[in-house]
Amino acid sequence: MTPTPVSPEPGTTDSLILHTTDNAVLWITLNRPAALNALTWDQRERVIALLCDASADPDVRAVVLTATGKGFCAGADLRGGPGGGEGQAAGGSGPGDGDGQAEDGGEQAGTRSESEGPQDRARPPERVVGDVARMLRRGAQRLVAAVLDCEKPVLAAVNGTAAGLGAHLALACDLVLAAESATFIEVFARRGLVPDGGGAYLLPRLVGPQRAKELLFFGDAVTAAEAQRLGLVNRVVPDAGLEKATRDWAERLAAGPTRAFALTKQLVNASLDGDRGAAFAAEAAAQEINMTTVDAREGVASFVERRRPTYRGR
Structure with missing residues (x-):
């Protein structure tokens, strides 16, 4: 494409x-x-x-x-x-x-045909349990x-x-x-x-x-x-x-808040693998991390100032 x-x-x-x-x-x-x-x-x-x-x-x-x-x-x-x-x-x-x-x-x-000999193709090493x-x-x-x-x-x-x-x-x-x-x-x-x-x-x-x-x-x-x-x-x-x-x-x-996307992706991907307590704890930790980013501050500032945010991916 x-x-x-x-x-x-x-x-x-x-x-x-x-x-x-x-x-x-x-x-x-x-x-x-x-x-x-x-x-x-x-x-x-x-x-x-x-x-x-x-x-x-x-x-x-x-x-x-x-x-x-x-x-x-x-x-x-x-x-x-x-x-x-x-x-x-x-x-x-x-x-x-x-x-x-x-x-x-x-x-x-x-697999190999019956007529194929060792000279036609080198045989792979014998597979053992655990190889697959x-x-x-x-x-x-x-x-x-x-x-x-x-x-x-x-x-x-x-x-x-x-x-x-x-x-x-x-x-x-x-x-x-x-x-x-x-x-x-x-x-x-x-x-x-x-x-x-x-x-x-x-x-x-x-x-x-x-x-x-x-x-x-x-x-x-x-x-x-x-x-x-x-x-x-x-x-x-x-x-x-x-x-x-x-x-x-x-x-x-x-053009969006890249780090917020990354943290959101992690939360969603993990949401079906743990219980509610673990999901809520992960969400709180992600929010704590995200609030240190430039984009989070820009998002809040743009809301207060009633303008479109300009995210930098940081």
Whole structure:
């Protein structure tokens, strides 16, 4: 949607994950359209790093996650790990899967044909108990946590299919705008797998446990309109209007009280995980911290002086 001001070398991670800051908004664009933007491990690490850097950068006051082509993100590229091994047991999608077409078979699932010998492909090391859990903690869960923990508002602009981990990447964002052609698919049960990337954590909080089970058990494609009805997305807009709608919201967020947004995000994200006493204590602590910021003083002063506030993100 929004190109970078530089032209990175084709095939490099910087060309597959575009990023630019415009009007205090960091735009992160997945740019692997031929694979429906399925994420390889190095792309995932780049997105995580950009989100972490955004938290500490005072010149970034909002973040947009979007993609090029017809897909937002078809999940984890099962062939994209270091040495080809990472992800072969993961529940992410792969090219050709997120759009409802037949799933990739042997290579994506880490299997081999009977005729393939040792000379054709090096065998991965034998997997031991704990390897899969460790892989998920270091991979898909870190990616989703980076979105949830980012200290700036993160807005997803879902331009097409969001499947598996790609759906969870979008749903972890603070706000979600979807093009009319977008779809959301929980692909895990199709492979006999449980959801990863925080799916069983995110979905019940958005739609309730029974609806979450329906989505996870059946793995049916959910249209953008149905996703909005269920509460998975905030707004659905025409495909041609997605960039403008995203820019409008992102720039409103970037003009707001950045630290207050960060503290509010923390409170809301934690609100379903603890009891009322813990939530009230966290709220009081957040208010105490926020009242030390420049923006809080500006907000109060503008109210007293009956003028529009000018927030600086500090």
